[in-house]
Amino acid sequence: MSRIYNFSAGPSVLPEPVLLQARDELLEWRGSGVSVMEMSHRGKHFSLIAEELESDLRSLLGIPQNYKVLFLQGGATAQFSFIPQNILQGKTRACYVNTGAWSEKAIKDAQSYCEVVVSASSENTKFTSIPDFSGWVLDSGAAYLHYTANETIHGVEFPEAPGGNGLTLVADMSSNILSRPCDVSAHGLIYAGTQKNMGPAGVTVVIVREDLVGKANKNIPPVFDYAEQVKNNSMLNTPATYNWYLVGLVLKWLIGQGGVEAIEQRNIAKSDLLYQAIDKSALYHNPVEINCRSRMNVPFILADENLDKQFLAAAEANGLFELKGHRSVGGMRASIYNAMPEAGVLALIDFMTEFERTH
Ligand SMILES: Cc1ncc(COP(=O)(O)O)c(C=O)c1O
Incomplete structure (x- = not known):
């Protein structure tokens, strides 16, 4: 066997010890007699995996108690639509910073649900910069301010969370979550697909402040409603169990690092x-x-x-x-x-x- 150096943007390289452990536990997980893939998501073995997954993520990121952690499906792309449907709270506008291709996609999808105020854009520099904060248009009537913490295509990363002048900050951290400390409490909501820094594709992490949960649009399908997923521990539908397990292994690896x-x-x-x-x-x-x-x-x-x-x-x-x-x-x-x-x-x-x- 010869493994290459894999510089893929995602799905991307996983820690080798994680792959080896997954191999060793493939047929039988720790005396359970079954593979993680074959377990009921409601059984005692998987419950343990789920509990550790959440508590490890909480301790790695220092997630405060008044935040809920969800493990969902549909990728960060689904969140582009779920976020406005969940947290507009009756408002009609949301602010977005446009720093590249992923911001543009988030903006386009949000436009189906609200008026998007582009607070700042670096399009004039071909997305090679972050617009100076002093020029940002922050609409105090907007429901939140969205930014893309790391633009995976353009290679532009916020050195720190921007101030929002009182607006609820929402961050797409798909490509830099867990790569550096992050002040969760400065945000109302953080979301990220797992396929870069957290594991294989198939899980989307949403970290959301409690007061933003339970305010979804009336007609939202329950599976997209954060309140329903919170109530059901992200198991309103059958979760991507094996992927949760693999993300859990990556988090344990990171703790070990x-x-x-x-x-x-x-x-x-x-x-x-x-x-x-x-x-x-x-x-x-x-x-x-x-x-x-x-x-x-x-x-x-x-x-x-x-x-x-x-x-x-x-x-x-x-x-x-x-x-x-x-x-x-x-x-x-x-x-x-x-x-x-x-x-x-x-x-x-x-x-x-x-x-x-x-x-
Ligand atoms: C910053 C960022 N946001 C969103 C996405 C979309 O993620 P997904 O394909 O999991 O929906 C990506 C994917 O590469 C990304 O890099």
Whole structure:
């Protein structure tokens, strides 16, 4: 068996110890006589898995008691529609910051349910910056202020949660959750798909302040209503049980790594190494302003795009996969989530240096 370095934006690399543990427990989970895949979600074994999953996430992120944690389906994409249906609270407007492709999608979907006030946009910089907060339009009559904490395609990350001038903050943290400490209490709602920093695809985490639950639009289907899911411990419908288990293993791995403070230090080190290599090269270029460069997704463009195909082929020949940039921006992108070891980043830098020397 030879495992490659996988720079995919998601689904993405998982910690190897997690995969090994899942393999070891595949046929039988800890004396239960069955695989986790075969367990009733209401049985005592799975209840234990579910309880630990929530308590580990609570302790890793320091989630205050007055927040509910949900494990849902439909991806972050479903939340683009569920959020306005759940937390508009009778209001007709919501503020959104537009920092890239994922913000745009969130805005487009929200527009079916409310008037979207675009508080700020970095479209004029081709989404390579975060608009200066002093110019944000914050509508005090809006129900909430939504931002995308890390733009997975453009490689732009908020260095910290923005202030909302009293508006309830809502964050899409799909591609940077658990990569750094996060002040949950500054937010009304945080959501994230699991397929980048938390496990395989198939689970969506929603962390929502209690007072925002139970205010959904009247006609919302129960399965999309946070209050119904809270009441049923995210089991109003049969949950993605095996994925919950795998996310639970990733969280235990992260705790073993020293938690989010420790992993943040590693993420800073890995991304600094890669950005330094890009900045000192004449062949590679990252267009994002330094103060908001993503630690998770590092896009870079080759000075001569005719070299792109050769670059990708040679990278694969060196065991470095999934480096092609998103089709909407072109170039390359290295996604270096929590589970990407520093050795993978160093192997990429060595390869890039050698490719530049020979081209
Ligand atoms: C920041 C961000 N938001 C939302 C999504 C959509 O997630 P999903 O495909 O799980 O709905 C993604 C997926 O890559 C993302 O990176």
